[in-house]
Amino acid sequence: MNIRHLTFRLLQVYVAVVRAGSISEAARRLHLTQPTVSQQLRRLAETVGEPLLESRQGRLVTTEAGGELYRASREVLVRFDDVEDYLASLRGGERGRCSIALVNTAQYVLPRLLGPYSRAFPEVDLTLHIGNRRQVLTRFERQDDDLYVFSHPPSLAHARAGRFLRNPLVVVAPRDHPLAGCEQVAMSELLGERFLLREPGSATRMLFESWLQEQGLTLGPTLQMASNEAIRVGVASRMGLAVLSEHVLPPEHSDLVILPVAGLPIESHWQFIVRRDRRLPHAALGLLRFAAGHLSECVEQRFLSNELEELLAGLGSAPSAG
Amino acid sequence: MNIRHLTFRLLQVYVAVVRAGSISEAARRLHLTQPTVSQQLRRLAETVGEPLLESRQGRLVTTEAGGELYRASREVLVRFDDVEDYLASLRGGERGRCSIALVNTAQYVLPRLLGPYSRAFPEVDLTLHIGNRRQVLTRFERQDDDLYVFSHPPSLAHARAGRFLRNPLVVVAPRDHPLAGCEQVAMSELLGERFLLREPGSATRMLFESWLQEQGLTLGPTLQMASNEAIRVGVASRMGLAVLSEHVLPPEHSDLVILPVAGLPIESHWQFIVRRDRRLPHAALGLLRFAAGHLSECVEQRFLSNELEELLAGLGSAPSAG
DNA sequence: GCCCATCATAGATAATCATCTATGGTGCAT
DNA sequence: ATGCACCATAGATGATTATCTATGATGGGC
Numbered sequence: 001m002n003i004r005h006l007t008f009r010l011l012q013v014y015v016a017v018v019r020a021g022s023i024s025e026a027a028r029r030l031h032l033t034q035p036t037v038s039q040q041l042r043r044l045a046e047t048v049g050e051p052l053l054e055s056r057q058g059r060l061v062t063t064e065a066g067g068e069l070y071r072a073s074r075e076v077l078v079r080f081d082d083v084e085d086y087l088a089s090l091r092g093g094e095r096g097r098c099s100i101a102l103v104n105t106a107q108y109v110l111p112r113l114l115g116p117y118s119r120a121f122p123e124v125d126l127t128l129h130i131g132n133r134r135q136v137l138t139r140f141e142r143q144d145d146d147l148y149v150f151s152h153p154p155s156l157a158h159a160r161a162g163r164f165l166r167n168p169l170v171v172v173a174p175r176d177h178p179l180a181g182c183e184q185v186a187m188s189e190l191l192g193e194r195f196l197l198r199e200p201g202s203a204t205r206m207l208f209e210s211w212l213q214e215q216g217l218t219l220g221p222t223l224q225m226a227s228n229e230a231i232r233v234g235v236a237s238r239m240g241l242a243v244l245s246e247h248v249l250p251p252e253h254s255d256l257v258i259l260p261v262a263g264l265p266i267e268s269h270w271q272f273i274v275r276r277d278r279r280l281p282h283a284a285l286g287l288l289r290f291a292a293g294h295l296s297e298c299v300e301q302r303f304l305s306n307e308l309e310e311l312l313a314g315l316g317s318a319p320s321a322g
Numbered sequence: 323m324n325i326r327h328l329t330f331r332l333l334q335v336y337v338a339v340v341r342a343g344s345i346s347e348a349a350r351r352l353h354l355t356q357p358t359v360s361q362q363l364r365r366l367a368e369t370v371g372e373p374l375l376e377s378r379q380g381r382l383v384t385t386e387a388g389g390e391l392y393r394a395s396r397e398v399l400v401r402f403d404d405v406e407d408y409l410a411s412l413r414g415g416e417r418g419r420c421s422i423a424l425v426n427t428a429q430y431v432l433p434r435l436l437g438p439y440s441r442a443f444p445e446v447d448l449t450l451h452i453g454n455r456r457q458v459l460t461r462f463e464r465q466d467d468d469l470y471v472f473s474h475p476p477s478l479a480h481a482r483a484g485r486f487l488r489n490p491l492v493v494v495a496p497r498d499h500p501l502a503g504c505e506q507v508a509m510s511e512l513l514g515e516r517f518l519l520r521e522p523g524s525a526t527r528m529l530f531e532s533w534l535q536e537q538g539l540t541l542g543p544t545l546q547m548a549s550n551e552a553i554r555v556g557v558a559s560r561m562g563l564a565v566l567s568e569h570v571l572p573p574e575h576s577d578l579v580i581l582p583v584a585g586l587p588i589e590s591h592w593q594f595i596v597r598r599d600r601r602l603p604h605a606a607l608g609l610l611r612f613a614a615g616h617l618s619e620c621v622e623q624r625f626l627s628n629e630l631e632e633l634l635a636g637l638g639s640a641p642s643a644g
Numbered sequence: 645g646c647c648c649a650t651c652a653t654a655g656a657t658a659a660t661c662a663t664c665t666a667t668g669g670t671g672c673a674t
Numbered sequence: 675a676t677g678c679a680c681c682a683t684a685g686a687t688g689a690t691t692a693t694c695t696a697t698g699a700t701g702g703g704c
Contacts, residue, residue, distance in 0.1 A: 005662095005690065007328065008326060009328075012325075034650080034652095036693055038652060038653085048409065050412070064605075072404070076398045076401055083391060086390045354664095362663095364683095
């Protein structure tokens with residue numbers, strides 16, 4: 001039996017014939033002519049090398065070999081129906097996998113979105129990679145993931161972006177800081193104090209530094225800590241001041257205060273970034289759709305800034321068009 | 323996904339590519355050129371409507387859709403390997419079904435052959451139909467069975483025959499019959515006695531009657547009974563005499579004697595008959611082979627008359643040639 | 645004995661498959 | 675930067691598939 005030229009179509013026809021018990025009847029059901037079905041059947045029998053059907057009082061019934069082929073054909077066709085279902089669910093974004101790389105600060109808020117999403121689409125296998133801006137950028141360049149979350153996007157030549165969340169950077173101080181409670185503070189008043197900074201690859205640091213540069217200011221003593229958590233605790237322990245995303249602060253931060261520095265908060269936005277040159281998996285598309293529709297239920301209203309619909313519109317028909 | 327033009331070959335190639343993790347490597351293993359495999363892959367991806375593979379650090383790995391297709395393909399190919407095994411075992415005669423129609427008298431001896439055969443090939447599904455000559459002939463004409471056992475074959479225009487067992491017909495009488503123990507008896511001496519005969523469709527009766535005709539003899543009173551068993555018991559009970567196959571007599575028949583009638587036994591042979599116009603199932607062929615080889619171990623030597631090898635030789639290469 | 649339905653065969657054709665050779669782009673490793 | 679391995683694309687070709695129409699054979703029912 002030479003399996004090479006066996007077509008699924010052939011099996012479909014064969015199964016129909018066995019079910020109908022008649023070539024002509026099968027032909028009618030399949031909207032084919034009777035000779036077509038006859039010939040298909042002959043070819044199949046030749047491939048198998050055994051007679052498949054025999055006539056028993058007017059009805060075609062399978063031979064031993066034909067019966068086995070029938071069983072196998074049915075199983076195989078059912079298996080491929082399953083594949084079709086699976087593909088359909090992939091396309092609907094109900095299943096599949098989606099890998100997201102996000103910058104450190106976003107890890108404080110993204111779970112609010114991903115939690116409900118995961119409950120809605122439990123068959124989607126989500127992977128999160130968390131790093132600072134530079135690390136996420138590297139992943140972007142290596143095309144490691146399907147979605148990227150930056151507050152400052154890479155060159156848009158190779159990417160599309162859609163903002164979805166405000167990310168205000170504020171100055172935090174210990175609760176008992178002398179300037180806590182003031183109406184307004186000038187940054188220059190704070191430059192004598194030590195600032196706790198993230199590592200150089202961090203977006204928070206980058207934004208803060210470029211803001212300072214715009215203002216023509218220079219920091220005094222600094223201390224570098226590679227984690228927002230560490231910095232937050234450090235500030236609470238009076239090691240110094242820091243500029244942090246508001247999202248990093250716990251809802252009740254009794255040991256910290258936000259200083260109302262003039263010109264702050266530094267406004268930035270987190271954005272979902274997708275590569276232009278890479279086809280977006282259906283699951284990732286589904287996640288973006290979910291975010292576009294449900295973000296407002298997941299995060300505080302004051303942070304909302306949902307421009308995902310625009311991103312989706314751009315992706316919809318031409319996933320990889322430039 | 324249009325399944326119609328999906329070939330098993332295509333799935334084989336796809337599976338090879340996934341296993342190799344490389345198109346070129348798969349091509350080498352399949353003894354194909356690289357572009358061939360590339361193109362097959364493209365066609366498969368088009369049929370499915372999804373990308374199937376993506377490059378991950380130099381190795382091709384499946385996408386979500388590709389993984390599902392790979393699993394399904396493997397299962398399907400394995401299933402058809404099973405079909406091949408099954409066909410091989412069918413062809414070897416180790417499995418399958420075989421329907422045999424046999425004349426009444428043969429039922430006393432055929433089980434001696436079929437018992438060992440069944441133990442040797444337990445996967446073969448044997449069906450026996452037992453009737454008198456006329457009934458078996460009808461089955462033969464309707465092509466109901468694979469093998470037929472007659473003592474007198476039908477026209478050999480549509481059949482091949484192979485003798486395998488002597489079937490001597492003898493006159494039986496009650497143990498205390500006046501002529502029991504004689505050296506030689508003439509049939510004419512017996513014509514005044516009542517003979518117990520089988521029904522008209524019976525071969526035993528037919529052979530007896532044509533023998534009588536040859537001898538120019540005519541029976542006296544008769545009594546018809548449609549069963550060899552009934553006739554045997556009838557003779558033992560002194561209802562009359564009878565002509566029966568020796569095989570019908572139990573090994574120890576203390577209440578019956580065989581009268582040494584001149585010109586008897588009537589010699590006939592049971593034969594396996596196969597239709598020329600019908601392909602013999604492998605299992606039936608296997609049974610004939612088994613019979614050819616093992617008959618001598620199954621029946622008494624004096625009945626042996628095995629010409630099945632000749633029948634098999636005729637069947638071997640051209641099962642349906644005239 | 646004739647008719648109807650069923651199946652088989654033959655011949656035709658457009659589509660498709662399964663391959664090849666030749667060539668061009670990309671990216672990693674020297 | 676040079677080369678090698680890998681993949682993709684293009685174009686060609688013979689085999690096979692999938693389908694048809696037309697016609698012949700067969701077998702059961704009135």
